[in-house]
Amino acid sequence: MSKKIRASIMGGTGYAAAELIKRLVNHPNVELVKVASIDHVGKNVGEVHRNFGNRLKYTLENLTPEQLVADKIDLIFLALPHKVSYQMAPRFIELGVKIIDFSGDYRIQDVAKYNKYYKTEHSNPENIKSFVYGLPELNRDKIITATRIANPGCFPTGTALATLPLGKAGLLNGKVRVVAPTGSSGSGVAPSEGTHHPIRFRNMKSYKPLSHQHQPEMEQTLTAAGGTDISVDFIPMSAPFGRGILVNVIVDLPSHVTEEQMHKLYTDYYKNSPMVRVLPLGQYPEIVAIAETNYVDVGISLRDERSGTKSFAAISAIDNLVRGASGQAIQNMNLMFGLEETTGLNDFGIWP
């Protein structure tokens, strides 16, 4: 590919934007054109995301969709919160530019369910179905030809990657239980009571049990993956580290399956997915092994002790800002523009 993808970002001050900017300026096939924001306007990105120091030329600018598109961009990343994306996306659609949207606004096909869980009235429901759900391991072919991507949520990404092989094999049915701690970076850049260090550094809590807005997204995705009569019961937890999500899924499987069969099912499913690593039996994912990277680690365990349906645990670990947001967005971009899926995404994390 000779010509670089010209891409801009709308929403440049969040943590996902920090990760996105870093990976775009390092990406061999991308030219990051502009970074738009309504906060910190006029500041260099390095004043807000301090890891950049004074080394990048980008200034945060308050730009309209029209102004952004006037720079002849091929792609806009909407790193915007829910309820803001559905106001901006229609204008980019009219302007004919490709879109990767980070919010939840174009993920859920059932707009009534979206409205209920996001406590709003979607103002652009007619465009929802034109977005492809950007989970490469499920929708790779659709993403390749897509012009608009709804980039998946962080918890749904981890949950899907722990369960996709079951769906394809016809083993995903009924109630799926998901319990998942997330790091504090998931709460965003705005300080709040929940991220106040004197409390958070030694705290852990569950929140929105069985009612988190990612629950319907999980149900839709697992159904699309081949699940039947899917109901996801999801409990997220706040944990005292910075980055990462550890997803614990428990489901029932038929009595005839064995752990070895399940392991083969998983390794087969992901054999062409370079960013998913199925761990050997007896090993389980850890946040530190994937933090700061786009990789996903998956481990499984089958309980073989009793008669009747067997309980099966699938555990995945992802970085919420990379694979759960900006890394996945780049993975989608790579596919949309005919690049190698892992371009700009195969750096090693950090150790220790």
Added chain:
Amino acid sequence: MSKKIRASIMGGTGYAAAELIKRLVNHPNVELVKVASIDHVGKNVGEVHRNFGNRLKYTLENLTPEQLVADKIDLIFLALPHKVSYQMAPRFIELGVKIIDFSGDYRIQDVAKYNKYYKTEHSNPENIKSFVYGLPELNRDKIITATRIANPGCFPTGTALATLPLGKAGLLNGKVRVVAPTGSSGSGVAPSEGTHHPIRFRNMKSYKPLSHQHQPEMEQTLTAAGGTDISVDFIPMSAPFGRGILVNVIVDLPSHVTEEQMHKLYTDYYKNSPMVRVLPLGQYPEIVAIAETNYVDVGISLRDERSGTKSFAAISAIDNLVRGASGQAIQNMNLMFGLEETTGLNDFGIWP
């Protein structure tokens, strides 16, 4: 009560022992006589548990059961690891002293299951049934008349307190899913790869999914509580804080129940249990609110969206070293010796 309980400790160097010593020396009805240990022999307890500074007279001594009992003690706390307790307990039984055992050795009535999960051969199975499982909110009456207590495990305590009301109401049936992070103090005083700070401070992992040794203890307890056909699928997690366990339980309930009914069921069940606090609907437990104390916070959520069985989440938070070990031991001691159940246990934790 005029005469003080004369109590000694066997196993004085662990974190549970540190908590136990502190609460016993502060207890108005106890005289702590001796602290036995095979490690750090000859050192003052304050050299090992540094919060004591030089303010306690106790020296860690390598003492036999016979030597300990010779001091005319009423009660021995066995703060010993699994597989050591079953070697020591029979000698104290012969010597006729009351016992509160912290290990898993006398908790599980089915010795075959114990041997399987603890990977050992119990050498004193004949005494197992003489121990009462020391969970006051389930077995208060038995504890009052008991002479030997098997002090419950930390995860099983949190799990039981989240589900006991269901058992009594006949609502606990079949598969119970439990996912619970624990702080690093649960790993004990010996430094290890899993508690090495450069990794642990930003890590989280699941371990022994569906195969942890606390699983059969949970199943036995929930069955004793009224559960039927109980199977507990348990995934513990290591989290980067020091103290506490947050237990997330998900079960199915019949379609006719309502959240308000369930909340009433919980508040009624615990109305005479001064150490359990059922939170108002919409509030959920946090580690910081109970850390360093013997209190248990419990919160519930019922998913009301679908037809058929309803998913129900019960969440509890305990301090693993207090309510999950030494505080519960003292709660049991209080009951055994006719004291107010909360004596020495109603201190406020710390904030922040």
Added chain:
Amino acid sequence: MSKKIRASIMGGTGYAAAELIKRLVNHPNVELVKVASIDHVGKNVGEVHRNFGNRLKYTLENLTPEQLVADKIDLIFLALPHKVSYQMAPRFIELGVKIIDFSGDYRIQDVAKYNKYYKTEHSNPENIKSFVYGLPELNRDKIITATRIANPGCFPTGTALATLPLGKAGLLNGKVRVVAPTGSSGSGVAPSEGTHHPIRFRNMKSYKPLSHQHQPEMEQTLTAAGGTDISVDFIPMSAPFGRGILVNVIVDLPSHVTEEQMHKLYTDYYKNSPMVRVLPLGQYPEIVAIAETNYVDVGISLRDERSGTKSFAAISAIDNLVRGASGQAIQNMNLMFGLEETTGLNDFGIWP
């Protein structure tokens, strides 16, 4: 002492207030009457300081000095920020009630210096000299007869306790270098960029180097302690733990002194100070050994390698909210009311 001290608090929502309330309700000689606040008015204290749960009767009330004194209190604790205390204190002075003030408003005798460092204009300078600086190990006799106490700042407390013996011995002269990390609880209850967990949990920074408002307080105290020509160069640091301050002081000493002499000087100085522990030579203070307590650990080192003046390090550790605020306030109250200095203050901290 038969009659209890009737005390109230003005400023009940900060972290120091949380620690103060806890220690007052546990204090055998105090009746806490009211807790006044302009925030969270109408809430129970346990809704704000969650370690109290629902176990205390106190409601946060918006009360004037006159209303507070109408309850026949003997003592008011002003747990107020700088610049608010000097508005409230004069009214309590007129009403004739004893005062312990937590702010910096009545600590610095030189009001011009106060105005410069606190960037304000003190509106009540005429009362400053009526306040005794409440550092018991320096001013015990004055505190016993005082009616108004300026409770010392956290960093100045640690610095003074590391150097008082030098002052008395005539060894404190000229430049004193102080470098001290503090935990995040020192930043108070309001979430801010500096206490935002995703950054703070792995960050450390120095702030206000050589210009912190505690610098003049340190200079005044070390001078009062016998220092001559004192200039304190102070660098505070923000560290990623919750509670505690570790103070590192480096000064020059004459060439003739030995480390053993210095150690004897320190142990002699503090032999009647029950809350200060001088560690054996070769041992140095750690935050965990004093966290959550009113105790102070002090360790020293003398560099003996060179000719000329010798470099001397004195290191102290305190809990910023206990010995650096509320515990010290109670220590002062005990002295003012003829109680044992350590009453309500000799609890063991936590381990681990």
Added chain:
Amino acid sequence: MSKKIRASIMGGTGYAAAELIKRLVNHPNVELVKVASIDHVGKNVGEVHRNFGNRLKYTLENLTPEQLVADKIDLIFLALPHKVSYQMAPRFIELGVKIIDFSGDYRIQDVAKYNKYYKTEHSNPENIKSFVYGLPELNRDKIITATRIANPGCFPTGTALATLPLGKAGLLNGKVRVVAPTGSSGSGVAPSEGTHHPIRFRNMKSYKPLSHQHQPEMEQTLTAAGGTDISVDFIPMSAPFGRGILVNVIVDLPSHVTEEQMHKLYTDYYKNSPMVRVLPLGQYPEIVAIAETNYVDVGISLRDERSGTKSFAAISAIDNLVRGASGQAIQNMNLMFGLEETTGLNDFGIWP
């Protein structure tokens, strides 16, 4: 440069080795040949340094210097502990290969001082003077022509970079006070009491005050930088984060200097040093801004309040494993082999 540098590592299991391997395999001009170790022999590097997953081909092999050199390497990195390097280095010297040594064994020219501080008897003192002290901002020209580099210690690197401009300007004289916290990764991969998470995560302590083995290295370097009559009084601290060192230096400066002059002195000194960033006046270094990178941030403050000598604070932040070890080693390698100094070193860190 067409031909790649062939380099191997002796000592492949430490944290510095993990960082070194990562940066070497990513380096455009290097071929990493072998990784030798006496621990974990036969394992893939990804089994030990888990961020590598299964993506690298290197096996940890127990290899002699002769075996390593037989692979026609240009350069050996000795990522070995003190006292081991002086056993291995002479053999590589005989074999005629270039050396970058991570240990303290060839840093201190005065072998008596080395023996005293490292509590050993150096067995290869005759080669010490053939090593160039690898601090590029001080010794760039010597490094370019060097064949053997003593890679500086972490604390001395931070201290030197905070003070080099003073030395060149003739302003570095007499006593230099250095107080510096370090993250837990500085303690290495072996779990120990000091890195045990339940304690470390909320602890901070000073250790080896005025007697740390980096003290003589600092004195030698500051003297080489132009300092006169230098005596460094150093207090290191253990802090509860993973990576980074924050160095606080306090010195006396003549009364005539101004803060603006000092700031100009610093910016001028580092104007050709691409890895050092002098912050604007009023800004101070933070660990998070440089963690995971080879960059150094430096900030200064001059106290202008008093007559006589002025107190001056210079504060620097480095990543102990990058700029304090492996990054600096690569910076030295780049210079030795005629490459751009920043090659492989200008990645952005992480945010948050």
